[in-house]
Amino acid sequence: MRILLINPNTSTSLTTLLSNAARGVASESTVLEEITAARGVPYISTRSEALLAGVELLEILAERGPEYDAAIVAAFGDPGLGAARELFDLPVVGLAEAGMLTACMLGKRFAIVTFSTALGPWYRECLEWHGLQDRSAGIFMLDEAFDDIATVQGDKAEMLVVLSNRAITEGEADVIVLAGAPLAGLAQHVRERLPVPVVDCAEAAMKQAEALASLRPAPPRAGTFRRPDPKSSIGLAPVLADYIAHRCATS
Amino acid sequence: MRILLINPNTSTSLTTLLSNAARGVASESTVLEEITAARGVPYISTRSEALLAGVELLEILAERGPEYDAAIVAAFGDPGLGAARELFDLPVVGLAEAGMLTACMLGKRFAIVTFSTALGPWYRECLEWHGLQDRSAGIFMLDEAFDDIATVQGDKAEMLVVLSNRAITEGEADVIVLAGAPLAGLAQHVRERLPVPVVDCAEAAMKQAEALASLRPAPPRAGTFRRPDPKSSIGLAPVLADYIAHRCATS
Amino acid sequence: MRILLINPNTSTSLTTLLSNAARGVASESTVLEEITAARGVPYISTRSEALLAGVELLEILAERGPEYDAAIVAAFGDPGLGAARELFDLPVVGLAEAGMLTACMLGKRFAIVTFSTALGPWYRECLEWHGLQDRSAGIFMLDEAFDDIATVQGDKAEMLVVLSNRAITEGEADVIVLAGAPLAGLAQHVRERLPVPVVDCAEAAMKQAEALASLRPAPPRAGTFRRPDPKSSIGLAPVLADYIAHRCATS
Amino acid sequence: MRILLINPNTSTSLTTLLSNAARGVASESTVLEEITAARGVPYISTRSEALLAGVELLEILAERGPEYDAAIVAAFGDPGLGAARELFDLPVVGLAEAGMLTACMLGKRFAIVTFSTALGPWYRECLEWHGLQDRSAGIFMLDEAFDDIATVQGDKAEMLVVLSNRAITEGEADVIVLAGAPLAGLAQHVRERLPVPVVDCAEAAMKQAEALASLRPAPPRAGTFRRPDPKSSIGLAPVLADYIAHRCATS
Amino acid sequence: MRILLINPNTSTSLTTLLSNAARGVASESTVLEEITAARGVPYISTRSEALLAGVELLEILAERGPEYDAAIVAAFGDPGLGAARELFDLPVVGLAEAGMLTACMLGKRFAIVTFSTALGPWYRECLEWHGLQDRSAGIFMLDEAFDDIATVQGDKAEMLVVLSNRAITEGEADVIVLAGAPLAGLAQHVRERLPVPVVDCAEAAMKQAEALASLRPAPPRAGTFRRPDPKSSIGLAPVLADYIAHRCATS
């Protein structure tokens, strides 16, 4: 089974964090490959940056999707996930989606814990898009500057443990979801210090991508994620324009 | 007061329909200018097409926004509205948003009536993004092919009247919102034949854009629509990259 | 275009505050006239007072409504709004409704900020009646006595700024809605000191009443706001009894 | 224990129906007295009529309330209930409230079944005010003219049985709530013909009024139903004006 | 009228508290009998303990139900209530259900106040099962160990008063529901010291059981609480197995 992890951020350091965490829980027979966005921002944190990243995601999937059994959108707000699910035939799972749905099996309500308040509005829209507000115990964010997204997980580990404990006591969370690509892999280091299950989204996404690949769902020909009819376009990347115009094989 | 109507579809025929309807209700002192997307699809109807259109919207606003007192995103699903509101300082209103909020003052629940089932999933996400489900009586769609978006409003007028009446009797709608840029201007022709108020979204957007321009709200420096901190980027349109990097004046 | 602002409180000082604020944003061609309730309480703050004010509103509209293109119910809880909308043909907009819907175009969630805890229960029912809870960041109230409703906005301006800032930081509000007729006009004085857009409900109501008057919606003959069938009555004000019995022209 | 049944409709025939049904289930030691509105409409069916009836209710309670241990607002939409509960010290229960809460103990979801579509909008607002939408299986209404509210329950009994069965099969209702004062007493005649429990609201209100009177709850001095501070007023009925001004003993 | 109070806890001291409180408000003609669970835990506080208690409840009702006009499940989380309502013909009311529904007639939102955080998760599921979240102001729990469930209400009375006042001021509760069988009877001792109505669930359950017995609802033959078709079983208590197999008269 071949899985493609797409990092829609342009930072390759994040790609490394994400793929290392994912590989740590992959099944033996799984082949994981990764790709980093060529355009966009080093680290997505807002609606507008997610919009830009979403287009990059579609171009990557149009080009590379057909080679894989499933794909992971490896940024917590799941940029472009709905568009990708609608356009392409292979199963696609989002980092946030995988983390939150996995958390649902470990408790009634999960807290989303992350390292910057800048992420809040985007994450909240992601939570609402997935219709999982009833399962959420809130979004808990550190309210401090950080130096470098490549090292933020280590630099802020102590503070994230404190914040997670606050989410448990004040937010009545049953599960902690460590959110944001820069935190990939952190769960293994802090889980002993938290009294509830901790979900690493990169790990969860790996397992959910494997699950979807194993179940081999048929691409929808009806419903709200059926592939749109062919359409002409102007000014798009050729591989995407071809795909939208149905001028190429389905992935 | 200067208002910019941005048609995120690439069809200039739609731009004409939209601006004609908007001008019909504009205040005397309002100057309305319009612009048509240079890239994208002729007529947006899905999540993926809306994603592509959203990026085009941002580029247009980065380039043209500073000349205006308010802008209208003139496609019913409000592509890129949240991103635009976050990024730019001028008030921006969406076609769907304006139509739905105006409908709220005319009844308890409004029905969204449109000409194609292809639009349903995207419109529903738009409705949910605006948090107005409690005010909605449903999305009612014609389930037939159409020939040309430039003439669909005339070709399907009879069927849309029938469908609207069904929305009133079966959906218990108090108000009809005719949805989709290709229907701009239709309300004036069918309102006599419907027993409840009918909202033309282009008209509503014109009045709401004027209202926002009159109230001159300060751009948010806090809250979820505060402008993101400056960020570097790769591969974006230069005017947008400059804006995101705070290398230019605020609009 | 002729707009009638109805102050359902019996205090003429409030009528002055309200009409001054409204006139400040009116279009050049708009004629605004105002009327103050002849019966009721100086300042409505509870459900029972709103009930009494609602009847007064209906009598005023039965008598004066036909002369105008739209009317404003100028008390934040929108007393009698649903009854008025059902009974009369002209568009009627509530102060709370206009403020909240306008706020929806400026952010995801608005905070209602007001000067007395006595108003909370009534305002909450108003918010719920409008089905806008998903857009609300809460109702924030000063918990102190005030001397005079005619001067409360000036007396409490500092405290309201502090409270609004708390609504932004603790309530995560994107927009501040200054609520209550006694605060009409205050927004202009405090907006520079708040980091998010501030909505003055009298201003918003002026613009929304103009919008409705421009759109000239047809009075509903179906839906939940269709005019009730003629009915006899006992003991009502003659002009209202005649209207309910369909013994007079529609407004 | 002394209970006052207040019929806010002006039809004495309805008062008879209501009090007969209520007496049929009263405890031996209960004294039930009834009063009919002196002003208003013969039969309330809309928001505006309910508003007028609410004021009449307050006047009756200001005058007669102190003699009783509890009161019943005997119209299904519970006109003026919130205002009454806020203003007066004795427990007050609404016909709709009693019927719906009693139905909650007999099944998961109840259907509201009534004899005229004219009642729908008002009943829906009542349901929403009580926050019981999650327990509702819908409002089912006959869509036909009726001759006389005094005899409508007999004239339409067959059709109401058919409609109730539709509410059970199509609406998946566990309980039928026969709604509207003109249907008081009907449940006894049709219950054998319906396969789920049938709630007569006048019976339910009688038992709930007795329950409240037995429990003798203290009048709230805090919370959203605390009695408002004394206030001056203009033009109100003297007994009500005195009560609002705290110029009389608490009921 | 004969009412059976079933204490699903195995502590007879709780049975005494519950039946004393219930008798204090019973109508003269009511005969109240009580029974204590023979199997299970002394005091139920979690989902798993409630599951075990639910089975005991079914066995008691299969054996004793037919002798009574109504039954009370006398533990706040209403263990087995849905199963009992589905299986048996007599009306059954839960302690939590009765307390919460009665509270609904005394205010908009009620706070559930109890003596141990251990009860929270179970109580919350109970609240959600009843679909009454919109009426809840939250669950407020003492966070301290207690010595003995037989005396906890006296030992913690002061602290529960403090906590209730916090629920009123911070939770904006209109009504206090003292929750948990060990608090039965406490309301009478503390009501003078709380500024809002206080509901004793055992009292409320007594009155609601009487109300249901008076209304004599027909057992449902349709809807979600219709009696299941006969079924064979293995290893159940014979009286319950017979009942499930329809080998005995309906209760």
Added chain:
Amino acid sequence: MRILLINPNTSTSLTTLLSNAARGVASESTVLEEITAARGVPYISTRSEALLAGVELLEILAERGPEYDAAIVAAFGDPGLGAARELFDLPVVGLAEAGMLTACMLGKRFAIVTFSTALGPWYRECLEWHGLQDRSAGIFMLDEAFDDIATVQGDKAEMLVVLSNRAITEGEADVIVLAGAPLAGLAQHVRERLPVPVVDCAEAAMKQAEALASLRPAPPRAGTFRRPDPKSSIGLAPVLADYIAHRCATS
């Protein structure tokens, strides 16, 4: 990795269907073992039967749980799932839970499709317990008798395909969840004939149990699923009583 599939129905034919379907998608290194309830009913379809099955589940887990890395509750309504999750340390996943959460990654809204109306009330409570109503397109049930649960999936395959298509067109479902242990394995036979992805709950449960086992979540020591404090009990199965009293090692 060792997984225990617990069939809480007493029919071994169902155990075979379930374990065959699960094994079909298991990873190579997974060891799946199954156990059938010794007490209860052949096929659970109601709240009361689920209550009885829940106790059996707890006894099985107390006895066998410690040998496994994760367990599956293999009946669609997830009987006893919350109790098991609270009481035991190993991850436990429900058949319904796994099916619904997996479906969430394949579309916005899933339809639950099953073979008997008898299952509806229990399934609905399960859906609500999981807080997934916003993702549900409804529960679709065949309304016909069936001969034998061992063969119902074959006997009704055609009708279930028709019903699923109705769920897609009328219910606007994006995904079909075939619900009920007797339908385990059916998805493979009908997926070609349905235009949207079809989820087999036994397959989904297998993959989700593997995912949880791989992630090795720590047992909660806080939150609403923390293990209850030790408690004495009367009359329970000794292994369960010991577990509840903390007289044995944690599983």
